[in-house]
Amino acid sequence: MSKKRHFETEAIQATEPHGDETGSVANAIYPSTTFRREDDGSFASGFIYSRKHNPNRKLLENALAKIEGGHCAFAFASGMAAINTVLQSLKAGNHVIVPDDAYYELRRTLAELFANWHLSHTQVDMTDTAAIKSALQPNTRLIWIESPSNPLLKVTDIRQVAAIAHENNALCVVDNTWCTPVLQRPLELGADAVMYSTTKYFGGHSDSLSGALVINSNAPKEFVDNLANIQNLSGAVPSAFDCWLITRGIKTMKLRIMQQVHNANKLAAFLQQHPKVKTVHFPDLPSHPQHQLAKTQMPQGSGAMLSIQIGETQQQAMAVIARLHLFTRATSLGGVESLVEHRRSVEGKASLTPVNLIRISVGIEHIDDLIDDWMHALS
Missing domain, CATH: 3.40.640.10 (Type I PLP-dependent aspartate aminotransferase-like (Major domain))
Structure with missing residues (x-):
């Protein structure tokens, strides 16, 4: 062939x-x-x-x-x-x-x-x-x-x-x-x-x-x-x-990733319109500074990772994370389960990450359930 x-x-x-x-x-x-x-x-x-x-x-x-x-x-x-x-x-x-x-x-x-x-x-x-x-x-x-x-x-x-x-x-x-x-x-x-x-x-x-x-x-x-x-x-x-x-993981990688990309796009769109979310960092959103480059360089989607900024302080951001039930508070990404973390507290004193930033790894759960979880956490 x-x-x-x-x-x-x-x-x-x-x-x-x-x-x-x-x-x-x-x-x-x-x-x-x-x-x-x-x-x-x-x-x-x-x-x-x-x-x-x-x-x-x-x-x-x-x-x-x-x-x-x-x-x-x-x-x-x-x-x-x-x-x-x-x-x-x-x-x-x-x-x-x-x-x-x-x-x-x-x-x-x-x-x-x-x-x-x-x-x-x-x-x-x-x-x-x-x-x-x-x-x-x-x-x-x-x-x-x-x-x-x-x-x-x-x-x-x-x-x-x-x-x-x-x-x-x-x-x-x-x-x-x-x-x-x-x-x-x-x-x-x-x-x-x-x-x-x-x-x-x-x-x-x-x-x-x-x-x-x-x-x-x-x-x-x-x-x-x-x-x-x-x-x-x-x-x-x-x-x-x-x-x-x-x-073994390579065999199902595309199936998993495309579901995660789908979920990430839906979640990013929901978070962007929520009044309590200050900023959503996600290249597939038209508001992203390099959106056009992302579309050219990553035509099937820019991935299943996004970050948001909420409130003014670390305590306010972590309080939102604490109210989530379907997102596990853990440091990593790419697994089938959705994860969330306050990035600066992981990186330590030398971190340049904004204090109010939350990093999200979106998994393969049903997107309606993931959005409901964030709706509850932000309410």
């Missing part, structure tokens, strides 16, 4: 078991940490030790590359392990440009860990290309994009920023955790690599901690080789069981 397959089909085909003599339709789990050598010392299976390679991880990495349209992929024990691997691939004295609104652990990692490696960074508004260009330094080697951003949901023009990076001998890596390849495909927009906390929408059930990097075919070979070496030597790889869970 020469016709390009749709995502739903590829997600099933890329995660099917191959070469299993039992005829099993479901994938097996291979928990073994080591693999038998032949009489001549060779490894007929190609597997040596699970830190280096494992059948479940191989299947997952191949599936990730396939559904993303990438050259190869690397699986990790968490999204932070994937982020750290990219940063470790750089050299002392290099400079990194990151969003001013981004996952707070990324900012902490750069400030608290990689400053010791003499890796400098500048935070900029990624919606302002002039600001990005002015932040460039002769030693800039990476522009990190998070779009939509966390937690204000700013949208970055990935194609434009990737071009700026490449014109200045820098890599462009995109944190696409909130959208997945279902909604946004950064490699097709010119990014060298895409990063995921696969804990979130890939797994989809809040029961597996893992991360991934998927690499573009035209990414520099030195970069790819460095990632492979760091993955092996650092050992921050997922277990066979976690790989199995994420591989």
